[in-house]
Amino acid sequence: MKYDTIVIGYGPAGTTAAIYAVRAGVSVLLIGRDQGSLAKAEKIENYYGFIEPVSGPELLANGLKQAERLGVTVITDEVTGVTVNEGFDVHTAKSSYECTSLVIATGMPRKKASVAGVAEYEGRGVSYCAVCDGFFYRNKVVAVIGNGDYAYHEASDLLPFASEIHLLTNGRPYSGATHEKIRVDERKLAAVVGNENKVNGVTFADGDTLTVDGVFIAEGTANALDLANKIGIEHDGKVILVDPEHKTSLNGLYAAGDCTGGLLQVAVAVGEGTRAGMAAAAYVKAQRGEKVKPVQWGE
16 A cells, blocks of 8 residues: 555654644555553653643553544554665565655664674674675575564565574564574574674574574664664664754655654654654655745744
């Protein structure tokens, strides 16, 4: 199915972006997986318009209801990747969707895998992007550390290249999709190991060692930097880089909220989502050939 604009992440930034885009007259799909960091916020008392404190879950639920009332299509799903064609193809655990403009509002990047050796061998056999680096592992043995749809998606991206793929869940049960070329190992990990130049294996808590040429980290779900790497947009290793309209380095692609850094507050996220949503809608209209007045911030 195709939409004018897709927004990834239904926190305050993403939901606000969707609201402003749909009010500008474009079709909008809002995809989220969970409530993010606000799910643990018991009381929010510094947000404009609330006399009494409001909980994070309540604020998010109200925002989604508002978006749906205005015509935004809201779904709960896990985004596993994005590809760039004439527009964008957004791949999820359950389906795929097309759009002309895209807004990433997935919050702050998750913590890296807590396995010894991962940080030490980053750039020397440890990678966070199968699409980016899979080509370098042609006819080689690789491991993917993770558990869930995103980990399986990363392992699948390696199928055209690697001769052998091991999906290592680090002690967690696996109930996801399967493939004859992807071997699932649920044993607890001890460390990623190698020599002074490169990764050459993974050790398990039981003492066994698996010889591999590379290790891909795919814990949890795809975060903003994972998507940035796959698409090829600019970031500084911590946050996605955007201009004043929250446009990334790629036309039609915008980012807002915590994934762009700055002051991590709900009020700020809402403001950034406003800019991103308006700009994303304006881009769609321009692609249609409609006359669009540039947004003059500060008018």
